[in-house]
């Protein structure tokens with residue numbers, strides 16, 4: 001087995017997220033055993049991902065839902081179906 | 097292909113907000129520096145969705161389309177705001193090249209378990225995300241904070257899967273560098289980060 005560290009760096013992303021196929025996991029574990037820099041890289045991922053997971057969650061303010069609905073009704077009025085769609089510039093996929 | 101039910105949901109302010117509002121808001125808030133900006137982003141995105149829903153012909157799950165509209169609205173407002181300059185691309189850790197393991201810090205690896213997540217760490221991480229160049233910031237927000245899978249996030253940023261991974265890798269390495277700086281400063285100042293319970 002001679003996986004180069006460059007290939008491994010990319011696999012670390014998948015490994016960290018649990019998306020790496022089982023047979024590759026074994027190779028990677030072996031490599032990590034004798035390659036401190038790769039282990040360091042993995043620790044870096046662990047650390048960053050863990051800290052990101054612990055960031056305070058974003059919560060929508062309680063009254064925003066209802067106030068948004070009211071704003072939309074005011075802004076867009078009666079039956080939105082009847083409106084002319086704006087120029088589709090958002091990847092709508094409706095150009096055809 | 098989108099079903100009539102999906103389109104009906106998108107066309108009705110009630111169901112649109114009930115079903116998709118939370119996710120739109122979360123992305124808007126992550127992308128914005130203030131609550132007020134996040135609300136503006138959300139409102140603009142919802143209006144655009146309502147106005148274009150009748151002609152939506154995309155996937156049966158419209159979330160990708162909704163995210164894309166929300167991202168565009170957030171970028172629009174972001175551009176108008178004065179913002180600290182992003183770190184230079186040259187200063188971001190390199191991508192998967194050479195033998196470079198970008199940061200050779202092993203002695204103080206893996207600190208999070210030593211600390212309850214403190215307000216201070218929270219702020220530092222947000223600042224570090226905010227100083228990333230836009231495309232890198234968006235990669236972290238979409239995948240690491242909002243849990244959008246790699247391929248979908250890559251599509252949203254108009255990147256190949258490989259390009260997206262490289263970007264995420266560099267962004268995470270930048271965040272790691274900032275974290276290490278933070279842990280070091282904590283160590284030097286006596287070893288405790290201010291925790292706020294939990």
Ligand SMILES: [Zn+2]
Nearest residue numbers: 005035037038
């Ligand atoms: Zn290695």
